[in-house]
Amino acid sequence: MTATSIIELEGVWKRYQSGTETLEALKDVNFAAEPGEFVAIMGPSGSGKSTMLNVLGLLDVPSEGVVRLDGSDVTDLSDEEMTTQRKDAIGFIFQDFFLIPTLSAIENVEVPTLFGRDPTARDRGVELLERVGLGERIEHRPDQLSGGQKQRVAIARALINEPRILLADEPTGNLDRKTGRDVLELFTELKVEEDVAVIAVTHDDQLRQYADRVVNLVDGVLTEEGRPDELTEEFGT
Amino acid sequence: MSALERLYRRIPALLMARRNLSRNRLRSGLAALGIIIGVLAIASLGMFGTTLRTGATEQLGDIGNEIQITPNAEEGFERLTDRDVADIRRVTDEGTVVPIRQRTATLTRGEDRTIATVYGIENPGALYEASDGQAPERLRQGALVGSSLAERLELQVGNRITLDNESFRVVGILEQQDGISLLNPNGAVIVPIESFDESGYSQVVVRSPSGTAANETAVAVREELNDREEKVTIFELGSITEGINQFFGILNAFLIGIGSISLVVAGVAILNVMLMSTIERRQEIGVLRAVGVQKLDVVKMILAEAGLLGFVGGFFGAILAVLAGLVLNQVVLSDPLLTFAPVNLMYIGLAVVFGIVTSVLSGLYPAWKAASERPVESLRK
Ligand SMILES: Nc1ncnc2c1ncn2[C@@H]1O[C@H](COP(=O)(O)OP(=O)(O)OP(=O)(O)O)[C@@H](O)[C@H]1O
Ligand SMILES: [Mg+2]
Numbered sequence: 174m175t176a177t178s179i180i181e182l183e184g185v186w187k188r189y190q191s192g193t194e195t196l197e198a199l200k201d202v203n204f205a206a207e208p209g210e211f212v213a214i215m216g217p218s219g220s221g222k223s224t225m226l227n228v229l230g231l232l233d234v235p236s237e238g239v240v241r242l243d244g245s246d247v248t249d250l251s252d253e254e255m256t257t258q259r260k261d262a263i264g265f266i267f268q269d270f271f272l273i274p275t276l277s278a279i280e281n282v283e284v285p286t287l288f289g290r291d292p293t294a295r296d297r298g299v300e301l302l303e304r305v306g307l308g309e310r311i312e313h314r315p316d317q318l319s320g321g322q323k324q325r326v327a328i329a330r331a332l333i334n335e336p337r338i339l340l341a342d343e344p345t346g347n348l349d350r351k352t353g354r355d356v357l358e359l360f361t362e363l364k365v366e367e368d369v370a371v372i373a374v375t376h377d378d379q380l381r382q383y384a385d386r387v388v389n390l391v392d393g394v395l396t397e398e399g400r401p402d403e404l405t406e407e408f409g410t
Numbered sequence: 411m412s413a414l415e416r417l418y419r420r421i422p423a424l425l426m427a428r429r430n431l432s433r434n435r436l437r438s439g440l441a442a443l444g445i446i447i448g449v450l451a452i453a454s455l456g457m458f459g460t461t462l463r464t465g466a467t468e469q470l471g472d473i474g475n476e477i478q479i480t481p482n483a484e485e486g487f488e489r490l491t492d493r494d495v496a497d498i499r500r501v502t503d504e505g506t507v508v509p510i511r512q513r514t515a516t517l518t519r520g521e522d523r524t525i526a527t528v529y530g531i532e533n534p535g536a537l538y539e540a541s542d543g544q545a546p547e548r549l550r551q552g553a554l555v556g557s558s559l560a561e562r563l564e565l566q567v568g569n570r571i572t573l574d575n576e577s578f579r580v581v582g583i584l585e586q587q588d589g590i591s592l593l594n595p596n597g598a599v600i601v602p603i604e605s606f607d608e609s610g611y612s613q614v615v616v617r618s619p620s621g622t623a624a625n626e627t628a629v630a631v632r633e634e635l636n637d638r639e640e641k642v643t644i645f646e647l648g649s650i651t652e653g654i655n656q657f658f659g660i661l662n663a664f665l666i667g668i669g670s671i672s673l674v675v676a677g678v679a680i681l682n683v684m685l686m687s688t689i690e691r692r693q694e695i696g697v698l699r700a701v702g703v704q705k706l707d708v709v710k711m712i713l714a715e716a717g718l719l720g721f722v723g724g725f726f727g728a729i730l731a732v733l734a735g736l737v738l739n740q741v742v743l744s745d746p747l748l749t750f751a752p753v754n755l756m757y758i759g760l761a762v763v764f765g766i767v768t769s770v771l772s773g774l775y776p777a778w779k780a781a782s783e784r785p786v787e788s789l790r791k
Contacts, residue, residue: 232700232786256699256704260703265700265701276429284698285702287703288704334702
């Protein structure tokens with residue numbers, strides 16, 4: 174794949190062993206995303222989307238194949254190094270927000286910087302919360318926030334360390350259409366203004382319209398859906 | 411920014427720990443209560459031992475500082491001679507040598523008659539104090555009367571008493587001797603040694619400034635007088651007090667051991683609580699790990715929680731222990747301030763340190779377990 178890719182999977186397999194059976198969640202997946210690109214991963218339930226996102230996010234290691242971050246092989250890094258890479262380069266937005274209930278909105282946003290003695294973290298966190306429209310809710314605890322607001326706190330948390338890759342698992346799944354659109358606008362802003370690569374798993378057709386590219390994952394096999402213009406090209410010839 | 415907030419900024423694990431503990435206050439409180447009880451048990455049992463020892467030492471008085479030298483009747487020696495006394499004086503480095511003659515006499519005072527022990531002592535001031543009148547360094551005339559005898563006969567300084575046929579003026583009433591002593595004067599009369607019409611001495615007491623000095627004197631006297639034959643028997647209580655001290659040392663260790671059991675139980679309770687709470691927070695810990703918090707930081711966070719429980723438990727345990735010590739020392743020794751004796755402060759400090767260490771150790775396994783779970787696993791439901 175191209176040298177400009179920020180994150181890249183090459184021949185990635187993921188197998189789960191349960192008893193005597195082996196389940197292949199990813200089968201020879203090749204994938205790359207460039208900075209400033211918004212990729213949507215679509216596919217039926219159980220097809221391996223979350224598994225793929227976890228491998229991309231250095232949360233999980235492939236059974237076979239190579240993961241490259243910014244051109245360097247990160248497949249066999251130690252847990253500590255992977256954690257550092259996750260912190261520096263990757264922003265995660267989980268389907269269920271996963272906010273920490275005992276911490277306020279701003280503290281949740283600061284969590285990734287919490288153990289790093291980062292003096293500007295608080296200011297960046299406030300700025301991000303203002304940017305996602307929660308400037309008034311900075312000291313609120315998660316149980317005092319609506320689903321959409323929680324999702325926005327989670328997004329702010331993912332952005333606190335200015336990641337180059339933003340991974341989102343069903344970012345709009347729990348949101349109404351309007352809030353979902355706001356989130357997608359924000360993603361678009363990030364990729365355009367800050368050259369962030371956004372990779373989102375979704376069932377949402379609305380998201381599809383914002384994506385530069387859609388890949389389909391069925392039964393662990395990844396296929397490029399192709400851009401609309403490419404499609405016509407293919408069918409045209 | 412308040413001091414607490416600054417501290418939290420410096421040690422973020424502490425902030426997380428405090429928040430997590432306040433999540434289930436009852437549970438955290440109960441876990442801390444275990445530590446409180448453990449710390450209280452260790453500290454107060456330690457202090458109890460100190461109180462017992464102090465009480466017993468008061469009872470024993472200066473017994474360890476005295477040795478008693480008596481002629482060995484079995485070998486045919488009935489009296490100690492002036493030469494023996496001179497020898498004893500010569501080998502005694504530190505301390506006062508008090509040669510003593512002894513008999514029983516009929517004491518008459520007006521209508522009252524009683525049988526009393528009479529000691530002839532040249533220098534009773536070396537051994538005793540008077541509560542009334544005085545116990546002179548050189549007793550040349552008159553008699554000193556022991557406290558209980560004086561009380562029984564209602565004797566006062568200036569009264570006259572008759573011992574057998576000889577009349578004495580009472581020049582002093584001796585202080586009550588509480589401790590065990592080789593020569594208990596409470597029921598006796600002390601008269602000038604010259605009033606005995608005999609030579610030689612029935613015993614010699616040596617009072618030294620310390621137990622060690624007494625022991626050295628005993629060794630020296632034994633060497634000097636028992637060189638060729640077993641002329642004298644030397645009775646020293648230093649070894650007994652040493653034994654008693656040793657006994658209290660063992661008793662204290664035993665008491666603290668019992669206290670430690672309660673701390674171990676408290677440690678198990680903390681282990682249980684931390685294990686439960688980390689299992690409940692599995693997903694949260696997974697999120698922390700996923701967004702870039704290192705394994706070691708998670709361990710620190712959970713250890714901080716356990717340490718905080720230990721610290722709070724230790725703090726309140728120490729306060730309760732001081733209160734218990736005040737009551738105990740008031741009741742047993744009538745001096746509550748003895749609670750703040752250095753040994754006791756050491757016990758309290760030791761108990762608090764034990765409490766914190768126990769808590770942190772108990773947090774170790776849950777912390778390690780929670781931190782080493784892979785985030786993908788903990789984020790799956
Ligand atoms: N730790 C695991 N152990 C065993 N099997 C697993 C494990 N994780 C995932 N799988 C299996 O791998 C397959 C892919 O799972 P994955 O979670 O990636 O699906 P998904 O596409 O995200 O589905 P959904 O849309 O429902 O979230 C599923 O069949 C799942 O049961
Ligand atoms: Mg999924």
